[in-house]
Amino acid sequence: MAGTQMQVWALLWHVRDLTDQPIALSGVGLARVLPILAFSLIGGAVADVVNRRNLVLITQSLMALAAAALAVLTFSGQITIGYIYLLTFINAIAVAFDSPARQAIVPNLVPARDLPNAFSMTSIAFQTGAILGPALSGLVIAYFGLGYAYLTNAISYSAVLIALVLIGKVPQQTAAGQRPSVNLASIREGIQFILHQPMILSTMILDFFATFFASANTLMPIIARDVLHVGAVAYGWLSAAQSIGAVIAALIISQVETIRRQGPLFLGMVVLFGIATIFFGLANTFLIAMLALMVIGASDSVSMIIRNTIRQLQTPDYIRGRMSSVNQIFFMGGPQLGEIEAGIVAQLFGAPVAVISGGVGCILAVAWVAHRWPQLRSYDGQETVAQQATV
Numbered sequence: 138m139a140g141t142q143m144q145v146w147a148l149l150w151h152v153r154d155l156t157d158q159p160i161a162l163s164g165v166g167l168a169r170v171l172p173i174l175a176f177s178l179i180g181g182a183v184a185d186v187v188n189r190r191n192l193v194l195i196t197q198s199l200m201a202l203a204a205a206a207l208a209v210l211t212f213s214g215q216i217t218i219g220y221i222y223l224l225t226f227i228n229a230i231a232v233a234f235d236s237p238a239r240q241a242i243v244p245n246l247v248p249a250r251d252l253p254n255a256f257s258m259t260s261i262a263f264q265t266g267a268i269l270g271p272a273l274s275g276l277v278i279a280y281f282g283l284g285y286a287y288l289t290n291a292i293s294y295s296a297v298l299i300a301l302v303l304i305g306k307v308p309q310q311t312a313a314g315q316r317p318s319v320n321l322a323s324i325r326e327g328i329q330f331i332l333h334q335p336m337i338l339s340t341m342i343l344d345f346f347a348t349f350f351a352s353a354n355t356l357m358p359i360i361a362r363d364v365l366h367v368g369a370v371a372y373g374w375l376s377a378a379q380s381i382g383a384v385i386a387a388l389i390i391s392q393v394e395t396i397r398r399q400g401p402l403f404l405g406m407v408v409l410f411g412i413a414t415i416f417f418g419l420a421n422t423f424l425i426a427m428l429a430l431m432v433i434g435a436s437d438s439v440s441m442i443i444r445n446t447i448r449q450l451q452t453p454d455y456i457r458g459r460m461s462s463v464n465q466i467f468f469m470g471g472p473q474l475g476e477i478e479a480g481i482v483a484q485l486f487g488a489p490v491a492v493i494s495g496g497v498g499c500i501l502a503v504a505w506v507a508h509r510w511p512q513l514r515s516y517d518g519q520e521t522v523a524q525q526a527t528v
Contacts, residue, residue, distance in 0.1 A: 139269040140289055142376075146275075147274050147277075147278060147283050149165065149357065150369065152218060152358075156218065159356070159359060160480050160484045162359075165225055166476025166477050168229065170229075170474055176234065177462045177466045178324045180238075181324075181463065184462070185458035188307075190242065192234060194301050195234075196238070199227075201294035204228075204290040205288070206224055207287040208287035211283050211287060236462075236469070240464070242307055243449065249450060260387040265380070267380035272374055274373050275370045275372050323459070327462065336451060336510075340403070341448075341463070342506060343404075345467040346506070347407050347411070348468070349471040349474055349498075350411075350502060355476035359483065364421070365422070375426060378427045378431050378434065381434065382430070396443065398517055399443050399447070399517060401515075402439065403513070404514065406437070406439045406440040407502075407503050411497070411503070413436065414492060414499060416429040416432075417430055417496075418496060419493065447516075448460060448464060482494065
């Protein structure tokens with residue numbers, strides 16, 4: 138994760154180096170989202186048919202090769218925005234197959250009662266890497282160059298591949314009386330399942346709109362350089378700020394034995410996410426921007442733990458890959474499409490306006506979802522436990 142985050146933030150800085158047009162940053166988001174929209178549903182169906190561990194081995198290897206290609210092109214001086222878009226597109230195809238398999242494999246590894254704590258610990262590992270990655274990215278860019286950020290990411294995949302080998306075989310279930318296959322019927326089954334699960338559907342929709350409107354990450358290079366007037370090292374810390382807040386929140390949640398009133402807590406955290414985004418858009422000093430970003434990360438971490446727990450506990454194992462693939466469209470489609478929206482608004486009205494308006498849109502999305510799905514407002518979390526006990 139540290140290597141991946143190094144590359145994510147290096148790419149945005151690289152595009153800003155090659156052009157000062159905010160709309161060019163939207164191209165990175167477009168290159169990420171198109172493969173997700175095109176291949177996620179297929180990737181989810183594949184994750185329910187083939188061995189998920191083996192699938193992740195393949196996808197992680199492909200992502201390592203894409204990072205290595207970015208490094209080679211940068212070192213050789215042949216890198217262009219076109220190559221950045223192309224390799225980002227290829228990497229996103231691998232992600233479309235990788236993410237459903239990785240999400241669906243977690244409930245195969247721990248008992249249902251331990252899932253909230255397991256997702257908290259996963260979040261800590263994820264966000265710790267997301268702290269180290271951007272911070273190291275700024276240092277590497279400043280002192281060694283962009284090519285080394287990509288090279289470090291390529292090498293970091295060896296740790297993932299070794300871990301997957303050491304895990305060994307991971308059992309997974311199939312639907313009773315059915316022969317697993319990848320076809321339109323199996324994809325349709327996954328979509329129909331989610332449409333008939335209001336708790337899963339509502340959290341996915343809110344996740345999409347919140348990240349669509351409150352996508353501050355894309356404009357970070359412009360905010361850092363043109364609003365806060367800081368360099369690459371400070372940019373690295375700004376990029377890591379959300380993850381710092383997320384780790385603090387995840388550490389607290391991981392030690393809570395039972396999370397009650399999960400629905401209201403989830404909605405409240407997304408509202409806080411939007412408010413903190415507005416403060417980030419208004420920030421004119423490095424310290425205020427850092428604090429706002431840390432609150433954004435903390436609130437998002439809590440909401441992510443709750444929504445992941447809801448979805449995985451309410452989904453049978455045989456269809457978890459397909460559920461996760463639909464979730465991936467919402468989870469990754471929101472911020473990537475939001476990057477395009479943010480780039481357009483920033484091009485027309487400036488980066489601060491794009492961020493502030495996004496925070497307002499996020500809060501309005503919470504109000505609509507809470508009204509449309511009232512059961513989310515009263516969800517406690519014990520309902521799922523009772524359901525699991527009867528299975």
